[in-house]
Amino acid sequence: MYHVKEAFYTLQGEGGQAGRASVFCRFSGCNLWSGREADRTSAACRFCDTDFIGTDGQNGGRFSSAEALANHLAALWPDQDGHNGRAATPYVVFTGGEPLLQLDEALIREMHARGFAVAVETNGTLPAPAGIDWLCVSPKGDNALAITAGNELKLVHPQADAPPARFTRLDFDHFFLQPMATGPADTSGDATPDTLAETVAYCLAHPRWRLSLQTHKIAGID
Ligand SMILES: C[S@@+](CC[C@H](N)C(=O)[O-])C[C@H]1O[C@@H](n2cnc3c(N)ncnc32)[C@H](O)[C@@H]1O
Ligand SMILES: Nc1nc2[nH]cc(C(=O)O)c2c(=O)[nH]1
Ligand code: SF4
Numbered sequence: 001m002y003h004v005k006e007a008f009y010t011l012q013g014e015g016g017q018a019g020r021a022s023v024f025c026r027f028s029g030c031n032l033w034s035g036r037e038a039d040r041t042s043a044a045c046r047f048c049d050t051d052f053i054g055t056d057g058q059n060g061g062r063f064s065s066a067e068a069l070a071n072h073l074a075a076l077w078p079d080q081d082g083h084n085g086r087a088a089t090p091y092v093v094f095t096g097g098e099p100l101l102q103l104d105e106a107l108i109r110e111m112h113a114r115g116f117a118v119a120v121e122t123n124g125t126l127p128a129p130a131g132i133d134w135l136c137v138s139p140k141g142d143n144a145l146a147i148t149a150g151n152e153l154k155l156v157h158p159q160a161d162a163p164p165a166r167f168t169r170l171d172f173d174h175f176f177l178q179p180m181a182t183g184p185a186d187t188s189g190d191a192t193p194d195t196l197a198e199t200v201a202y203c204l205a206h207p208r209w210r211l212s213l214q215t216h217k218i219a220g221i222d
């Protein structure tokens, strides 16, 4: 059984695929935080901007098979008639919560069978199933990484217990720093002037890193 908080069609806001039309599947639950505000200050990850509790969001629910969830997600991709053979490859982003608590090879296979490329946003503390087309790892504090290679490493900055220099030896194609936003996305979800300035300064001083802004928040979309 898969538990999905919400699913929606939007533009990928972050990282190396920013701007790309995407179906987002936000799985319920995380291994680094219960999702309850009362537990935030004692959690292993304390700055989360996302509500991932339950299955009550838009297009959320419980899905008893990979086939059922894949059909549900594929239906969110728009028709692309009239593109003269230049239709884009459909793209699904599995996030959460922590998607690697639930994403498995069966679901990846079902999405591939429907023509989708499969992306994942993970905290990197759990092993990944085979077949992912774009893997984004976003380390959280000093929580140990189970994944040390992928397409992009996207570090929220600044984190006192996760200095960027710790990660540049890992085997990723792209290194992004994303300014830490305060609190849940639906309240005060923007990067503060302080975290933005600090992140810009770090990228200027360390050109290995590129700036990732949460462009969906700027655009006012999901
Ligand atoms: C909500 S997480 C879900 C996926 C996975 N659990 C993870 O942490 O990567 C999605 C993305 O949002 C980023 N993120 C979470 N809280 C943030 C915040 N307050 N400011 C900026 N980015 C944040 C995460 O680092 C991750 O890249
Ligand atoms: N538009 C948009 N882009 C995103 N990139 C990563 C997100 C996430 O919450 O994982 C996210 C999100 O929530 N919305
Ligand atoms: S940012 Fe990711 S790892 Fe941290 S609590 Fe949110 S969903 Fe979990």
Ligand SMILES: [Mg+2]
Residues within 6 Å of the ligand: 049, 050
């Ligand atoms: Mg988000």
